[in-house]
Amino acid sequence: MSAKCGCGVRPDPVVAGEGPFLGVGRSLTGRTWAARPAEADLVRRHQSALGLSEPLARALASRGVGPDEGEIYLNPTLKAQFPNPSSFRDMDRAAEVLVDALVKERAMVVFADYDVDGAASAAQLVRWMRAMGREVPVYIPDRVTEGYGPSPAIFRSLKEKGADLVVTLDCGAAAVDALAAAQEIGLDVVVIDHHLMRPGEVPPALALVNPNRPDDNSGQGMLAAAGVAFVLLAALNREARQQGLFKDRPEPDLRQWLDLAALGAVCDVTALTGFNRALTAQGLKVMSRWANPGLKALADIGKVSGNATTFHAGFILGPRINAGGRIGRSDLGARLLATDDPAEAALLAAQLDELNGQRKAVEQAVLDEAVAILEADRSYESAPVLVVSAPGWPPGVIGIVAGRLRERYRRPAVVIGVDTAAGVGKGSGRSQPGVNLGAAVQAAFEAGLLLSGGGHAMAAGLSIRPDRIADLADFLAARLGEDQARAAEADALEVDALITPRGTDRALLDAFARLAPFGPGNPEPVFAAASVRIERPIPMRGGHVRVTLSDSAGGRLKAVAWRSEDTPLGQALLAGGVLHVAGRLRADDWQGRASVELEIEDAADPRQAGTL
Incomplete structure (x- = not known):
């Protein structure tokens, strides 16, 4: 330099x-x-073409930005990078079904995951429907009593209560049994998701939109569910326009909800490249206006002002929104992001802030106990994957604790809270680059070690009988030992x-x-x-x-x-x-x-x- x-x-x-x-x-x-690392020639080209200092040009080159990509990288726009909604498998069909349901006033329910991405996705669809004159109820499952995603029991309950159509957001793509049950009872389902799916396995639904489904060619697999939901809104506007629904009402301006799309992208730790980077960059600009009453209330509590950044979204707003699903009421986050009432937003934000304080205390207690368990047995020093368990650890914090252990010990970690009364352990894992923990957990499930399990390269979830936990640790060590050794060797801090x-x-x-x-x-x-x-x-x-x-x-x-x-x-x-x-x-x-x-x-x- x-x-x-x-x-x-x-x-x-x-x-x-x-x-x-x-x-x-x-x-x-x-x-x-x-x-x-950065190529010297590329650094010089960025300096010359963009008028950058050498350090900044070097940083740009080191991020893989090509010689003709610098301008759009430094100034990402939706106009230049927004994908055609029709490039997503089933997106047009999903838009047709939802606009038809709007016109025919079908009994509709929005069903979403209990995390930030799910809440932000749900709030977008609720707000679009509201702009079209329709209020749609939201159902968020309880993490402890109902678990992740839809189930046959939940779908049957929604059907009995009058639901005719359910739209799942940030979940549903792998809910084979639930979607089969919905088909049997005549409950229509549209799935909007982004999680990995098994090859060749596309469960039945009126439409299943997921850039990570095996037969999707959109090339947008890096999107969070909130990003997929934003593209859905564009498809809904297009379909509603084609049906003449904007003759007597203004077309919803989707840009006002970019803050929600950015929030989901940041909090779900998605790759900020291509369209997803533009979506996040523009969404943070919208967020900086603090026009969403829920985000404004959280910002006030977190003492955030001025321009919003990924730090604000990921470390101040996001944890508070997540707190409802972790140790409180699972629907609080979605309600906060969907409300237009500043008074209600202030009340919900205060509740979430209090719950977040409780979450921190619980998280610290579990982390301290996990560290004590690991360090009481020095075998952790040679274990390629840390697996630690104890009775009573709440499911809502084990993922965070796994992440803390991964940071502390620089290797993948799986944390399991055991419900002794039910005889089941619920676990969550976090990994490191180069070690595909999700695939290993999926393999453990297929080998009969788990009651359920899956995820992606950097994170995984599972359920297990307590007497198989030691077997799981041995399985993961054998399967991931070589990968972890290579990852540890390559674990450099890049400056x-x-x-x-x-x-x-x-x-x-x-x-x-x-x-x-x-x-x-x-x-x-x-x-x-x-x-x-x-x-x-x-x-x-x-x-x-x-x-x-x-x-x-x-x-x-x-x-x-x-x-x-x-x-x-x-x-x-x-x-x-x-x-x-x-x-x-x-x-x-x-x-x-x-x-x-x-x-x-x-x-x-x-x-x-x-x-x-």
């Missing part, structure tokens, strides 16, 4: 392909540091730029913010600072550690390492001294200071990692 880039970054001491960045072969989290405390300011953050929105497929930039002194280390409530980084030029930079106090990283920060540190920059607007701080992800001792 050029030292004269005007971006507050320093020349790289090590570039891609010449060894570990800053010589860090093993950090405090056990990783190698590497410069994010975008080298900074100094003195040269790190809001201008640097704003320059790299042009690459946003960040997420899978478009990683948030990682910055490293070499041989900085750790000053004023303070342990914070929640296990966080706050410090100040200083350099020889007198520069200072505030920094924090979340949930790190009892880890080698946190202990090194609390001990002070001189360290290489790496992390992500955040805006610090406290009391109007318009500054930045570094969220530390990793650190290394220069004496052990190598020196400049």
Whole structure:
């Protein structure tokens, strides 16, 4: 990188392909540091064509952006990337069925998953129907008593209560038994989903829209359900237009609901590439107006103002919306996102915020117990997949805890809460790049180890008899051991730029913010600072550690390492001294200071990692 880039970054001491960045072969989290690789010729072409600084051009090139793709990447638009709804298998049929149901006033129910993606998907369809003069009820199953997705029992109950048509959102594509039961009792079902399906298995439905169904050729498999739902709205507008429904009423402006599509994309951790990136980028702009009463109420509680980012959506709004499905009433999130009443929104947001506080406490208690169980038996150190279980762990937090264990121990983790009365364990797993946990769990089900199980590469869910948990651990270790070993070897922290405390300011953050929105497929930039002194280390409530980084030029930079106090990283920060540190920059607007701080992800001792 050029030292004269005007971006507050320093020349790289090590570039891609010449060894570990800053010589860090093993950090405090056990990783190698590497410069994010970029082709030098492509970097120069981006600099010339787009007028970018060398560091920013390098970051763009390192994300796989081709020489003719830079402009649309930096300025993603729906106009340029919106897919033809008809490219989705069954999308036209779904639009025909739903518009016909609207015209004929059929008894319709929206059925959605209890997470953010499900709630955001449901709210979009409810709002479109409302704009067309129709209020449609929403049914969200209870995570504990009813489990995930539709079941024969739920469909029979909805039919008995008068439902004629059910639209499932963010679920249903794999509900073979439920859809077969619906067909038997004469309940029409339209499925809008995005989850992986088994090859050759398309259950019966009037329409099944899923970019990940085996025979779909839309190429939009990265979409969350909320993204698929937004494309459905475009198909609904088109179908309603063709039927002449807008002669006496205005056509719904779909752009007003882009915030919901973006919320689902971010919170479901989908790949922010192509159309999904444009959808999220434009959706965050709409979200920044805070016109949705539910999101505005949550933003007020979370003290969010100004422009919305993926951080706000994923870490402030999303967890609160999810809290209802995890430990409270499962329908609260969908109701919040669908309401137009600010008073109702404020009430629901307050309930969700309280539930989120309870969720955090429960989550921390389960995490502490899981860590204690694992570390009481040192065999976890050599296990390629962590499998930990205990009675009474709530199903609503085990997925989060699995994610925390995966972050802490840098390997896949499966957490199982056992219901001793029912004799069943409910489990959730989180994986790492290169280790397909969902396929392994599916294989365990097919081998007869599980009562149910499935998922995708990075996450999986299962149910199991308690006496088979040890067998499951052995099965996963045997199946994934080699993959995990390769993944661990490749588990490097990729760094975008080298900074100094003195040269790190809001201008640097704003320059790299042009690459946003960040997420899978478009990683948030990682910055490293070499041989900085750790000053004023303070342990914070929640296990966080706050410090100040200083350099020889007198520069200072505030920094924090979340949930790190009892880890080698946190202990090194609390001990002070001189360290290489790496992390992500955040805006610090406290009391109007318009500054930045570094969220530390990793650190290394220069004496052990190598020196400049």
